[in-house]
Amino acid sequence: MADTHSDCGLAxxxxxxxxxxxxxxxxxxxxxxxxxxxxxxxxxxSPAAGRSICECLKSELASAGSINSARAAALSGxxxxxxxxxxxxxxxxxNK
Numbered sequence: 001m002a003d004t005h006s007d008c009g010l011a012x013x014x015x016x017x018x019x020x021x022x023x024x025x026x027x028x029x030x031x032x033x034x035x036x037x038x039x040x041x042x043x044x045x046s047p048a049a050g051r052s053i054c055e056c057l058k059s060e061l062a063s064a065g066s067i068n069s070a071r072a073a074a075l076s077g078x079x080x081x082x083x084x085x086x087x088x089x090x091x092x093x094x095n096k
Contacts (some may be wrong), residue, residue: 007043008056014039015057019064022072034079041083054085054094062090 017032040057044050061067072088085094 007049007053011040011043011053011056012060015060018075019061022061022067022075023065024068024071029075029078034081037075037079037081037083037086040085041081044085050085051094054087058087058090058092058094061087
């Protein structure tokens with residue numbers, strides 16, 4: 001269970017509605033997912049916070065199963081939110 005009082009826990013909770021889309025269970029991005037993407041962006045208030053949240057989401061996605069990299073890469077565009085810390089694969093570099 002995620003620690004919902006940490007930024008990581010908050011990010012995992014906010015991003016949770018996106019996981020079914022990213023692993024191919026949901027056919028389209030939900031409004032709740034896009035709200036979560038915005039919340040994750042808001043939590044990443046500094047480069048260090050962004051890296052930490054990226055690693056946190058990478059861990060969450062790794063435990064969810066096989067990520068569809070194309071869906072993951074298109075997520076910010078589908079939500080019309082500019083964000084570059086959504087991991088698109090298990091080898092995603094969160095330090096960029």
